Amino acid sequence: MRLTGQDVGRGTYSQRHAILTDQTTGDPFVPLQALPQARAAYEIYNSPLSEAAALGFEFGYNVQAPRRLVLWEAQYGDFDNGAQVIIDEFVVSARAKFGLTPSLVMLLPHGYEGAGPDHSSARLERFLQATADINMRVANPTTPAQYFHLLRRQALLLESDPLPLVVMTPKSLLRHPLVISSLNELAEGQWQPVIDDTALPAAVQRVILCSGKVYIDIVNSKARADHPEVALVRVEQLYPFPTEDLQPIFDRYTNATEIVWLQEEPENAGAWEFARPLLQDQLKGRLPLRYIGRPRNSSPAEGSATRHKINQEALIAQAFSVDVQESLADIIVR
Numbered sequence: 518m519r520l521t522g523q524d525v526g527r528g529t530y531s532q533r534h535a536i537l538t539d540q541t542t543g544d545p546f547v548p549l550q551a552l553p554q555a556r557a558a559y560e561i562y563n564s565p566l567s568e569a570a571a572l573g574f575e576f577g578y579n580v581q582a583p584r585r586l587v588l589w590e591a592q593y594g595d596f597d598n599g600a601q602v603i604i605d606e607f608v609v610s611a612r613a614k615f616g617l618t619p620s621l622v623m624l625l626p627h628g629y630e631g632a633g634p635d636h637s638s639a640r641l642e643r644f645l646q647a648t649a650d651i652n653m654r655v656a657n658p659t660t661p662a663q664y665f666h667l668l669r670r671q672a673l674l675l676e677s678d679p680l681p682l683v684v685m686t687p688k689s690l691l692r693h694p695l696v697i698s699s700l701n702e703l704a705e706g707q708w709q710p711v712i713d714d715t716a717l718p719a720a721v722q723r724v725i726l727c728s729g730k731v732y733i734d735i736v737n738s739k740a741r742a743d744h745p746e747v748a749l750v751r752v753e754q755l756y757p758f759p760t761e762d763l764q765p766i767f768d769r770y771t772n773a774t775e776i777v778w779l780q781e782e783p784e785n786a787g788a789w790e791f792a793r794p795l796l797q798d799q800l801k802g803r804l805p806l807r808y809i810g811r812p813r814n815s816s817p818a819e820g821s822a823t824r825h826k827i828n829q830e831a832l833i834a835q836a837f838s839v840d841v842q843e844s845l846a847d848i849i850v851r
Contacts, residue, residue, distance in 0.1 A: 518672075519560045521575055522590030522624070526563050529592045529626070532691040535561045566592075568599035572623075576607050579621040583679060586672045590624040594639025594685070595817065597625055608681050609647040620679035622671060627657070628687035628730040629781040629829070631822035638786065638817035641755075644683050645791035648756045655756040657685040657729035657788075659712075662698035663753055666708040687730035695737060710754035711762040713769070721770045722746040725809075725836060726763075726796075727779040728755060728788055734829060735779070740837045747837060748773075755788050758795050767800070776800060777807045779836055781829065783814035809835050 523529065526536035537546045549559045564571040572589055579587040591597050597604065611617040625639035644655050654671075658664045664684075671682050690696045698706075714721075725747060727735070732751050735741065750766055752759065767776070776796065780787040789808055796806050811828060819825045 518557060518586045518588070519562075519575075519578070520588045520590065521562045521564045521571060522588075523566055523592035523596070524563055525561055525590050529590075530688055530691050564589075568596055569603055572597075572600040572603045573607070576603060576611075576619060576621055579619050580611075580617055583618065583620065584675055586622065586668070586675060587620070588622040588624060588668075590686075591626065591639070593636045594625045594627040595635045595637070597623070597639060605647070609644070609652055612652055613650065618679040619681050620671070620675050622668070622682045622684065624684050624686050626688045627685040628689060629818055629825065630689045630730075631825035632818070633820045634817045638782065639685055640786070640817070641685055641782070641788060642786045642790065645756060645788060648791075651680070651757055653681040653683060653756065654754070655683045655685075656754050657687075658753050659687075659690065659729065659732055659751055660696060660698050660702075662702040662706050663709065663712075665698075665703055666706055670708045685729055687733075690730055690733060693733060696733060708754075709762075710752075710759035711766065712751040712753060713766050714748040714750055716745060716748045718769050719772060720745045721748040722772060722774050723777060724748045724750060724767070724770050724773050724775070725777045725779050726750050726752050726792075728752045729781075731779060731781040731832075734781070735833050735836055738833045738837075740833065744837045752788075752792075755791070758792065760795065760799055763799065767804075773804060775805045775807055777809055777836070779832075780810040781832060783811040783817070784808065785813040786817060 520535070527534055535547060535549065537548065538544070539546060547559065547561060568591065575587055575589045579585070608619065608621060611619050627639035627641060629637050648655065656667055658667055667684065723746060727749065728751065732749060736749055748770060778789050778792060778796070780789055787810065789810060793806065800806060809832065811832070819828065
């Protein structure tokens with residue numbers, strides 16, 4: 518394994534302590550390099566704040582060493598903007614253009630938490646727009662076990678089915694008290710492209726599909742307990758889109774009257790405009806498909822913690838509203 522990026526040794530958000538430093542000698546110590554039962558090497562390097570250079574090098578390294586799991590982590594999601602040329606010209610299109618088989622993993626912090634536009638979005642919509650012919654995998658996991666099994670799966674497929682992997686990594690979930698996984702889920706679980714609700718199927722009238730951090734916001738809202746008619750389904754894998762995994766869920770909720778796509782990103786961002794035609798084709802008009810989220814915006818996020826909180830609360834209110842077609846702007850004004 519090889520992990521590089523901006524401050525990956527300690528983790529930008531202190532989610533890992535991969536490199537420890539002896540305060541007496543100043544010598545670094547990497548615990549994962551000292552496991553006696555380890556059967557693979559582990560390298561971790563802090564890279565400079567030059568995304569194009571760092572990602573370009575890691576792409577080349579990955580192509581030349583295909584049996585290694587190579588991961589690059591951005592300090593903030595939008596920092597992949599600095600490497601857009603590498604992403605467009607090589608990561609997402611090298612298979613089609615050059616016959617290469619990269620399997621580079623990109624870890625991109627993504628989640629709306631009241632920070633500025635450049636610290637909120639990894640531009641998920643750009644990656645989904647670039648998907649075609651199974652040229653990569655795109656995921657937005659919500660639990661530690663899901664993240665763990667996603668990376669394990671990527672390592673397992675390095676030689677048999679190599680593809681780049683783009684992972685949205687919500688920042689606030691790193692320390693969220695309710696975002697935990699048991700040792701059993703880590704040891705015996707597996708990657709789940711879709712995670713269904715535990716709601717009673719007969720009571721459900723609205724099925725909400727969502728992906729990433731917004732699920733945690735809505736499932737922990739005070740209104741959740743008062744609305745058994747709403748089922749929250751997590752779409753953890755966005756590409757290849759998990760149509761086959763969603764169908765049994767749609768079939769399970771026989772009394773549902775609508776399917777809703779919920780996201781915290783603006784309407785022209787996030788996964789909505791990618792998922793909409795796929796869901797429409799799958800539903801074939803049997804149920805209406807609706808959207809809940811922020812209106813279209815030229816900026817990825819508000820840039821105001823106060824405005825963000827107001828909009829996020831309005832988003833949750835709309836998810837449980839009787840009239841889902843009421844606009845988010847109308848709820849904010851009200």
